Every structure is written in structure tokens, then in C-alpha cells.
Amino acid sequence: MADPELKRLSLHDLHVALGGKMVPFAGYEMPVQYPAGVMKEHLHTRSAAGVFDVSHMGQVILRPKTDMVALALAFEAMMPVDVLGLAEGRQRYGLFTNDTGGIIDDLMFANCGDHLFVVVNAACKEADVAHMRACLSDVATVEYIENRVLLALQGPQAGEVLARLVPKVFAMRFMDVARPVWNGCEIWVSRSGYTGEDGFEISLPESSAEAFAKTLLDQPEVMPIGLGARDSLRLEAGLCLYGHDIETMTSPVEASLNWALQKSRRIGDRAGGFPGADRILAEFAAGPKRLRVGLRPEGRAPMREGTELFTIDGDRIGIVTSGGFGPSVEAPVAMGYVFASSATVGTVLLGEVRGKRLAVTVCDLPFYPTRYKR
Amino acid sequence: MKYTEDHEWLRVDGDLVVVGITEHAATQLGDVVFVELPETETMVASGDEVVVIESVKAASDILAPVDGEIVEVNLKLLDAPGLVNDDPLGAAWFFKIKVDDLAVLDQFMDEDQYNDLIA
Structure with missing residues (x-):
């Protein structure tokens, strides 16, 4: 080994x-x-x-x-x-x-x-x-x-x-x-x-x-x-x-x-x-043309790195760069890059997982509140 | 109970074969967070990808071990995927498949042979 x-x-x-x-x-x-x-x-x-x-x-x-x-x-x-x-x-x-x-x-x-x-x-x-x-x-x-x-x-x-x-x-x-x-x-x-x-x-x-x-x-x-x-x-x-x-x-x-x-x-x-x-x-x-956003998939299926993102109309507008299951959030969470036109918090997009396009919502980061000792 | 080289267990229930994954497989996968099940009343062929399991680490598939019809799936896993880690040999069965002839199970390993495989 x-x-x-x-x-x-x-x-x-x-x-x-x-x-x-x-x-x-x-x-x-x-x-x-x-x-x-x-x-x-x-x-x-x-x-x-x-x-x-x-x-x-x-x-x-x-x-x-x-x-x-x-x-x-x-x-x-x-x-x-x-x-x-x-x-x-x-x-x-x-x-x-x-x-x-x-x-x-x-x-x-x-x-x-x-x-x-x-x-x-x-x-x-x-x-x-x-x-x-x-x-x-x-x-x-x-x-x-x-x-x-x-x-x-x-x-x-x-x-x-x-x-x-x-x-x-x-x-x-x-x-x-x-x-x-x-x-x-x-x-x-x-x-x-x-x-x-x-x-x-x-x-x-x-x-x-x-x-x-x-x-x-x-x-x-x-x-x-x-x-x-x-x-x-x-x-x-x-x-x-x-x-x-x-x-x-x-x-x-x-x-x-x-x-x-x-x-x-x-x-x-x-x-x-x-x-x-x-x-x-x-x-x-x-303002940049594309930017990193938080993403919350609607179901339980994680959207992992490389998951392609589309608008509801089917235009490809970005990609997931990190994604998985958030144990404290108790749901899948992801981050990725999307065009600025799709980056507003609350925008519903589609992420393609194993051939199926699943709903995912642009959200604020972090997913879990930070607790630094300021 | 019979075992496949893909770390599935197969249990006969009347004229159906119940399919799950072994404790060894569940441990290797890590904490399971998502399970995608097949539709019932679907015909599948041995080797078809029928279930997707996502753990905190990665996604993996469960293959149909034999030809047949999926007649029942374990819907509990959709809300409680962690059952796969907690009770892989019991509550966390994935699907039941109807086969033409239960003799098809003879080709698979028994418990001793499986234990040798993972030793």
C-alpha cells in the first residue's frame, strides 16, 4: 500500500x-x-x-x-x-x-x-x-x-x-x-x-x-x-x-x-x-461577468464538483466547483460559478445530476453561521 | 443468504429476491446521505445500474444481480438513507426483484466464501 x-x-x-x-x-x-x-x-x-x-x-x-x-x-x-x-x-x-x-x-x-x-x-x-x-x-x-x-x-x-x-x-x-x-x-x-x-x-x-x-x-x-x-x-x-x-x-x-x-x-x-x-x-x-455563489439543491441528491448548471429555460450558465452533503445543514450544499444574470439570491436554476435536471436555488454564503470569537 | 462480488446480499422472500449491501460495503462507503431507487414494475437485466447511493465521500451504484422485474423498493431509505449504515443487513434492503427461477442464485457465494473474499 x-x-x-x-x-x-x-x-x-x-x-x-x-x-x-x-x-x-x-x-x-x-x-x-x-x-x-x-x-x-x-x-x-x-x-x-x-x-x-x-x-x-x-x-x-x-x-x-x-x-x-x-x-x-x-x-x-x-x-x-x-x-x-x-x-x-x-x-x-x-x-x-x-x-x-x-x-x-x-x-x-x-x-x-x-x-x-x-x-x-x-x-x-x-x-x-x-x-x-x-x-x-x-x-x-x-x-x-x-x-x-x-x-x-x-x-x-x-x-x-x-x-x-x-x-x-x-x-x-x-x-x-x-x-x-x-x-x-x-x-x-x-x-x-x-x-x-x-x-x-x-x-x-x-x-x-x-x-x-x-x-x-x-x-x-x-x-x-x-x-x-x-x-x-x-x-x-x-x-x-x-x-x-x-x-x-x-x-x-x-x-x-x-x-x-x-x-x-x-x-x-x-x-x-x-x-x-x-x-x-x-x-x-x-462587477464580474460570472461569480461564485452558494447553491442549495432542492432534493437530497448532492450536486458535486462538475455538475453543470442551467437556467429554467435550458441555457447553460455555470458549473458546481464544490458540493456535497452538509451534515450540520442536514441537506446537500454546493458552491459554483454562474453568470451574473443568474447570481441573485433566490434564483432557481437546474443542476444536471446523472442525466436529470434538478432544481437548485442560489443562496447566501455561508450555509452555516460562522462562530468566530471577534 | 447469498453474496455477490459487488458486495450485495441476496435473500429469498417467497418467489422474490431481496437485495441489499453488506456491512463491509456500507463501511467502505461511509455515511450514506442519499439513495435513488428504481421505479417498480421495471424489467432489469443483470448488471444494470438500478440504485444510486451517495455517501459523504462519493456516489456509487448498485447493479441488478439477476434478470427480473423490480416489484418493490424500500421507500424508507429516501428519508432515512443513514439506515444503510445502521442496519445494512436488515432494515436497509433496497429492492425486491421477481425472477423466473430462484436457481439463478446458485451461482453466488455463500457466507463463508464471501468472508474469504473480503478477508
Whole structure:
């Protein structure tokens, strides 16, 4: 079974011991589910807390050669996002764009005072590191970190659980970052995640990771959660999966990510100056031709990625990019791209599933209310 | 009870064959969230795709194991697809099929042979 091409997580043996079903994902053997199964893992994360191993993602430190301002401005030249205005101790969502305004990757970055800490998608991480080295080498060193584990602890009880082990995290708010100490080991904590729930992402050295993960799993509220539930949780939260809902042809405006494009990059002396600015700013002003919307199929049949969408009159107007069953919504949910003329909330469309055209309604995102600790 | 290589079980009920999926198959599928059943009074041939099962992971089909007429389907599964995981060998049967000759079942595996297959 073991594919020599696949990398193993530092905590591989722990996942196997927990009964994790390991599958290939983004070049790694990853736990897709544990014995509880996707449905129970999903619902447990929404009602208590779940721990996810997301060590396949790329962790990168950008250390300025001279000063943080020069680094922030150079980083801003890579994406339509305000880096300079991000306060120390805060994290923000970002998007690398290409010259045609498409998305190379989405990412999280944090201002840690004397450097930026960046987390990128697993499948893109090598290309992202090369891209950052090409764009930032005059002003920063780009350190790709390979010896730290990244865990996510997500759910309404995540705050209580982590504060029991690391009291300093109690005061953190959504998108804060901090570096408290657990058991003599500095851990890098952000109050964020990708499930729509309150929670944390925790980076820590491989040498402490197993003890820390086991301590988390010993807490009565906590279950291990696999990639399967991670996908249904992020889908219900209306969050994009890179390579599916966003990719090199889709712009941030088409992806309905206008909230991620701060005003300082659209208007004033730092407006533009990022790859694809002409297209992105034009679409922001005039509205895109097609855009990402939420979709609620009327029956119980899930509309999965690739499902073609039609108007009631039979014109093909879009496609589903992520879809499945939402365990907390208790119904199928999907996201996809449709022409702007069909994107109004409440519009009834048809999705073709196994040759049958089934009704599906355009709806607001998220499908399940987010519960971040603001 | 007889078993197919496609992990279906077949149980004789009078002159009908009741068809469901094995516990092994249900576990492999994961949590079932949607079941699409055939129309009753339809003639099917062995190998026809007659049922669609969608789990949280993916869609898969159940094939007609034998030639015959679908005479009854388990409508409970439409509202409670999770029965497939909770009681695959009992409450979660999918359809009943009328065959010309029950001897057609002789070609399928018995429980020991099936257990060897999935071992």
C-alpha cells in the first residue's frame, strides 16, 4: 500500500494508532477519516472540538533584510491585499495573483513583529516558495519550515480546551497571533482556522508535537478529525478550496472575495501595483461577468464538483466547483460559478445530476453561521 | 443468504429476491446521505445500474444481480438513507426483484466464501 512517492506526516504513527484511514492527498499520506466517520467527526467539531493535522500545508517565514516596511510593500506587490496596515500580532487572509488576475494560491499571513509568518496550501507550496523567493529576495529571506507540525483545534469548545493547557490563549480574539509556551516549548498560535468555528492553528516543533497532540486528544471535548470532515466543514462555512473553487483563471472578484481586497489597495497611493490589477480593479468597479455563489439543491441528491448548471429555460450558465452533503445543514450544499444574470439570491436554476435536471436555488454564503470569537 | 462480488446480499422472500449491501460495503462507503431507487414494475437485466447511493465521500451504484422485474423498493431509505449504515443487513434492503427461477442464485457465494473474499 505504501507509495514511496508519498510523504509521511511527522505524526503518521499516531494517526494510524487512532484508526485513521490514510489516503494520498497533495503528495502526503493523510488521514481522511477516523473510525467515527466523516458525519460524526463533522458534527463533533460543530458541537465540541476537533483536532486536525494540517502539517501538509506550507509554513514559511519572511524575515526582512532591512525593515518590515520594505518587506510589507514588496509582499503587497504580490497580492491585492493590505500588508502594511496589518498590526503586529494580527493575521490576515491573502491571495497571490497572476498577471491575468487569476489566483495562484490563497494563504494566511501574520505580522510577528520582526517577520511575517505565512501558511500556504500543500499542493502549491513549492511553487509559492519559489514565487516568494523570486519576488522578495531583495528585501527578505524566505525560510521554508519543514520541521514544524501544524495542528488545527476547531470548535466551540476549542477556546476552553486550549486555555486549559496554555492559559495565555484565553484573551486572543479571531485572527490574533501569539507565541505562548507549552511544556517549555514555544508554540505559534493563531486564533483562526478553516471550519467556520472558533479555534486555533498551532505550529510547534516536531519534537514536541506528539506529546502535545496526545494531550489535546486526552481532553474530553476533543476528537481527531480527518480531511473528509474538514472539507464538509469548510464547504458549509462557504470557504474556498484552492484548485476547485479558485484557481489560476478565476479572479478574486469572481470568487466573491471582495472582502479580502482592502480599500487601501483599490483607492489612493497604494492602489494597484499587484499582478492582474487592471482586471481585478475593473471587475471590482463594474462587477464580474460570472461569480461564485452558494447553491442549495432542492432534493437530497448532492450536486458535486462538475455538475453543470442551467437556467429554467435550458441555457447553460455555470458549473458546481464544490458540493456535497452538509451534515450540520442536514441537506446537500454546493458552491459554483454562474453568470451574473443568474447570481441573485433566490434564483432557481437546474443542476444536471446523472442525466436529470434538478432544481437548485442560489443562496447566501455561508450555509452555516460562522462562530468566530471577534 | 447469498453474496455477490459487488458486495450485495441476496435473500429469498417467497418467489422474490431481496437485495441489499453488506456491512463491509456500507463501511467502505461511509455515511450514506442519499439513495435513488428504481421505479417498480421495471424489467432489469443483470448488471444494470438500478440504485444510486451517495455517501459523504462519493456516489456509487448498485447493479441488478439477476434478470427480473423490480416489484418493490424500500421507500424508507429516501428519508432515512443513514439506515444503510445502521442496519445494512436488515432494515436497509433496497429492492425486491421477481425472477423466473430462484436457481439463478446458485451461482453466488455463500457466507463463508464471501468472508474469504473480503478477508
